[in-house]
Amino acid sequence: MSESIKTLGLAIREIAVGESDKIITFLTPSMGKISVYCRGVRSIKSHRIAATQLFCYDELTVSVKGDRYTLGEACLIENFFGIRSDIEKFALAQYFADLLCEVTVENEDQSEILSLALNSLHILLSDKPLALIKSVFELRLLCEIGLMPDLSGCEICNCTDGEFYLDPIGGTLKCRECIFERSGEVLDSSRAYVFVGSHVLRAMRYIVDAPKKRIFAFSAENDFLNELASVSEKYTLSQIGRGFDSLDFYRSL
Ligand SMILES: [Zn+2]
Numbered sequence: 001m002s003e004s005i006k007t008l009g010l011a012i013r014e015i016a017v018g019e020s021d022k023i024i025t026f027l028t029p030s031m032g033k034i035s036v037y038c039r040g041v042r043s044i045k046s047h048r049i050a051a052t053q054l055f056c057y058d059e060l061t062v063s064v065k066g067d068r069y070t071l072g073e074a075c076l077i078e079n080f081f082g083i084r085s086d087i088e089k090f091a092l093a094q095y096f097a098d099l100l101c102e103v104t105v106e107n108e109d110q111s112e113i114l115s116l117a118l119n120s121l122h123i124l125l126s127d128k129p130l131a132l133i134k135s136v137f138e139l140r141l142l143c144e145i146g147l148m149p150d151l152s153g154c155e156i157c158n159c160t161d162g163e164f165y166l167d168p169i170g171g172t173l174k175c176r177e178c179i180f181e182r183s184g185e186v187l188d189s190s191r192a193y194v195f196v197g198s199h200v201l202r203a204m205r206y207i208v209d210a211p212k213k214r215i216f217a218f219s220a221e222n223d224f225l226n227e228l229a230s231v232s233e234k235y236t237l238s239q240i241g242r243g244f245d246s247l248d249f250y251r252s253l
Pocket of ligand 1: 155
């Protein structure tokens, strides 16, 4: 017996199957990540073709049999189509989608992560700098999955101001004195500590603490944003434990 359910869903991965089918991974608010078999949706005759593209946000009717999901109807809410007209934005959105596929799980409430994803795709349609959007998405995503870095201050001497070094594995800060000058400390040299200047640290603290409606509400010069993006990316890849082809492609542009 199969049952029919309705859910909202954002298409974060698609795989072509056979002549005209797709398997689409949707991120849903209450069921988490689901893989849905979408029959015939690559046929130009399909009335569901417009709602079954990558980054489409839909109201879905899905039939469930055991752990298999098959698409019934897909009613398009938002297609973020504007992202496709800019190769850098499209590449960045693909990296976001890959990160979402990597960290989200099935059968769990993922509504906060879905909300972050939708906000980030909306902001990609604006003219906000991509380095800012990327850093915010990465850091907030890590916060949502319980990998928020401890940005309060040096983990050894507890000082809170100045320049720090982030341990990208432990997610903690050490100040310059504690890293270079204190004797008797044996620091793990296999950890590639990442320099975090005071302005970047202030921005990172803002990103992890801001109410979700305000996460993108800051601006900065390009040099500074590039530094922020570099720290955020190193921390993200270190925490996730792998790289992404989509990120390599975005970087190559
Ligand atoms: Zn210290």
